[in-house]
Amino acid sequence: MISLDLENIEKKYGDHTILSFEKWRLDAGVYWVKGGNGTGKTTLFRIISGQTPFHGELSLNQINLKKQPVAYRTMISYAEAEPQYPSFITGNELLNYHIALRKADRSVAEHIVEQFGMTAFMNNKIGGYSSGMLKKLSLICAFTGDIQLYILDEPLITIDANAAQVLYGLINQYQAKGSSFLLSSHQELEPGRLSLKATFQIKDRKIEAC
Amino acid sequence: MLKLILKTLSKEFYASHAGLFLFAFYLLFGIVEASQLISYHKTLMMLIYSSPLVLFLVFVCWALYLLKCLFFVKKQLKLESYRFVFLLGTGAKKTQFQLWLSLYAVLFLPILLYALPLIYIGMVYAHYLSVCVVLLCLLTLLVTVSGYMFRIINYSHVPAKVYLKTSLPRWNKPYWTWPFYYLLKEQTLMLVGSKVLSFALFNAVMWVFADVSGDIRVALIGILAAILAHSILIHAVLKNELDRLSFTRSLPITLSSKMGQRILVLLLLFVPEIIFYLHRTGYQPAHIGAGLLFGLSGLMGLQLMLYRVKLDQDQYLKWLLGFFFVSMFIVLANYYLLYSLLILLGYLFYFSFLYDKKDLREI
Numbered sequence: 287m288i289s290l291d292l293e294n295i296e297k298k299y300g301d302h303t304i305l306s307f308e309k310w311r312l313d314a315g316v317y318w319v320k321g322g323n324g325t326g327k328t329t330l331f332r333i334i335s336g337q338t339p340f341h342g343e344l345s346l347n348q349i350n351l352k353k354q355p356v357a358y359r360t361m362i363s364y365a366e367a368e369p370q371y372p373s374f375i376t377g378n379e380l381l382n383y384h385i386a387l388r389k390a391d392r393s394v395a396e397h398i399v400e401q402f403g404m405t406a407f408m409n410n411k412i413g414g415y416s417s418g419m420l421k422k423l424s425l426i427c428a429f430t431g432d433i434q435l436y437i438l439d440e441p442l443i444t445i446d447a448n449a450a451q452v453l454y455g456l457i458n459q460y461q462a463k464g465s466s467f468l469l470s471s472h473q474e475l476e477p478g479r480l481s482l483k484a485t486f487q488i489k490d491r492k493i494e495a496c
Numbered sequence: 497m498l499k500l501i502l503k504t505l506s507k508e509f510y511a512s513h514a515g516l517f518l519f520a521f522y523l524l525f526g527i528v529e530a531s532q533l534i535s536y537h538k539t540l541m542m543l544i545y546s547s548p549l550v551l552f553l554v555f556v557c558w559a560l561y562l563l564k565c566l567f568f569v570k571k572q573l574k575l576e577s578y579r580f581v582f583l584l585g586t587g588a589k590k591t592q593f594q595l596w597l598s599l600y601a602v603l604f605l606p607i608l609l610y611a612l613p614l615i616y617i618g619m620v621y622a623h624y625l626s627v628c629v630v631l632l633c634l635l636t637l638l639v640t641v642s643g644y645m646f647r648i649i650n651y652s653h654v655p656a657k658v659y660l661k662t663s664l665p666r667w668n669k670p671y672w673t674w675p676f677y678y679l680l681k682e683q684t685l686m687l688v689g690s691k692v693l694s695f696a697l698f699n700a701v702m703w704v705f706a707d708v709s710g711d712i713r714v715a716l717i718g719i720l721a722a723i724l725a726h727s728i729l730i731h732a733v734l735k736n737e738l739d740r741l742s743f744t745r746s747l748p749i750t751l752s753s754k755m756g757q758r759i760l761v762l763l764l765l766f767v768p769e770i771i772f773y774l775h776r777t778g779y780q781p782a783h784i785g786a787g788l789l790f791g792l793s794g795l796m797g798l799q800l801m802l803y804r805v806k807l808d809q810d811q812y813l814k815w816l817l818g819f820f821f822v823s824m825f826i827v828l829a830n831y832y833l834l835y836s837l838l839i840l841l842g843y844l845f846y847f848s849f850l851y852d853k854k855d856l857r858e859i
Contacts, residue, residue: 335746338855355852359748370740372674374681379669387747424743 287314288347288361288434288466290334295342297329304329305340306491315483316457316467318475320496325488327470328367331439334468335364346435360388363433367440367470369424373413377404377423380412381430388431395430401452402426417444429456436460436467442475454479497584498595504578506602509568511809512731514816515724517606519697522820523704524610541617545626555633558607562637565603567685570648585649592649596642604638672757674741675733676764683732690729694769697721702776715777716790716827720820722769723794727816729765730798735807738856755847762795790832793839794823800843806856 290312297305304326319327332338336351336359344351351358371380381399385392399405402422407415415423421444428436436457442450457467457480469475475482485496510517528536544554572578584592601608611634618627669677679687701718708714770788777783797819805811826835 336852337742337745338857339853352852356748356750359746362746364743364746366743369743371743372678372736372740374677375669375674382668383671384747387749427743 287464289313290435290466291343291345292334293343295333295340295344297326297333297338297340303491305333305488307493310493312466312468312484314464314466316461316480317469318480318482318485319468319470319487319493320472320485321470321487321489322472326491327472327488328439330488330493331364331437331468331470334435335362335437337364361434362437363428363431363435364437365424365428365439365441367443369420371412371420371423374411376411377408377415377426380423381408381427384427384430388433390431395426398426398429398456401456402449418446418449421445422449425453429460433460434465436465438467439470440472441469442471442473450476497587498598501581501595501599502602505569505572505599508572508809509565509603511813512568512728513564514813515727515820516693518817518820519721519724520606523697523700537613538617541614542621544614545618545621545623551626551629558633559637561607562600562604562641564685564689565600566641566644567689569599569603569645571686573648582649589646592646593642596645597638600638600641600645604634608634672760675736675761678736679729679733683729686728686732690725691768694722694725695772697725698769698772698776709776712777712783712786713827713830713832715773715783715787716832717824718776719769719773719787719791720794720823720827722766722773723791723798724816724820726765726795727798727812730795731802731807731809731812733761734799734802734856738807742857751848755844758799758847759792762792762799766791766795786833786836789836789840790827793836793843796843797823797839800839800846803846803851803854803856806854 292310293308295305295307295310296303319330321327329338333340334344336355346358346361349357349361381395384390385395396405399408402425404419404422404426407419412420412423421441425438425441425445428438441453445453454476457469461467461481469480486493487496488494524537525533544550573581584595587595611630615627615630618624618630698718698721701714701721702709705711705714705717770791773787773791774784777787798816801812801815801819805815823835826832
């Protein structure tokens, strides 16, 4: 079970306020934040994943991001919408880095690599990857380790239909183990593939249920 | 289009190479008393005309500088934000050529400005042939590079021939090595150029102040020059971190580990200069500590400046200028240890308390 709490959140880029709300609370489950481009989905995800500074309080299972940043980040995993990695490292080198950092089980990670059909490419340099392969690699890295909250920003863009099915399978599998998911997508999710607990949208800088 | 290119490419070039220009300016105009400045430069110019070999060496330096300009422009053209430059291919050949000639003339301006009195002196002292060679050299360099740019824009679809292929040994690269791989694999020329410049400037300082070379402050000014020669490298490393290592911000990395890796990268980057410095100062323990601390804190200072200005190159240039003068006076006033410690503490404070409160991607 998780408990994600955001309180008095305000996020500005210059003078432009992107997000401003008093409270948003989530417990265990799979959540979808939908909406068009520029509504603030990625900013919200970057806040929750500890990527960008903000005003307000954020905690997961009562562990505050600002007070215990390492403990907080141990519980979350973030896959960016458009991942960027150094082009001179191989997929395996990036994965090894994540495995070492998260003290993860290598065999589990290798199984996910296999499921995404990336085994043959993991020793290749990332500079030679297509955008779909890059996205798969970011998802593989995101699923490394024992994570309580997965934050997947636009996880379906650029990946092929098979990879999308693998992703749905992994989300269901990890949800059954007790993990929770925050997904964003401006496209509709495939009906019936995920048991969504709630769907949200960002409107006028506030998060509201759909 | 020319205005746009001048506003972008030339502005960025001068901002990126601020350290180089600052130090060159200091060497040319700062080390000699104002009353002797004219005679100093006159002697220097007469020296250039004194033998074909010296003249040739000057041409080589000019060519190297132009090569640096060319590599900078080529690197920028690979960026998404410079795709618009390839629209030039739709223009007439003459227009394109004139545009590149104008751009490189602007980038070459420091050399051209120095060439004017050089030509004047040559004419006054009847070195007519040498003056013709100087003019021909300048013209050839600018025309060649403009022609090459024309080729890049109009024939970018023709695959380039690979004459030399380098590959580093394959091993699992630990995270702390990634900045070095980035510099070695993707910024090779910038790395080599900065290191050559760093050694050249260090030696130039030691040579200029040879009569008081036993004074540690001379070697520290040399280190300051080497630090400034690294300004563009530090910018590149930080930009790479921002663009392609931002994923690490959501990973559970302890503060000590982050800090340790940063300091290790700066130390390793500066190891050749420190060895060289120790060699020149005779491996005295007091000099070792002072040089290492001053060098490391100087590089940290560059990083702090970049965080402060959010990688803005215009602002970086201004801060570099201030950094150069402040550091110089502090070294001369013998407060370099206190100064280095203050920067070091500022760096530790910044990464402990303020680093997470700033997102450089919000530019």
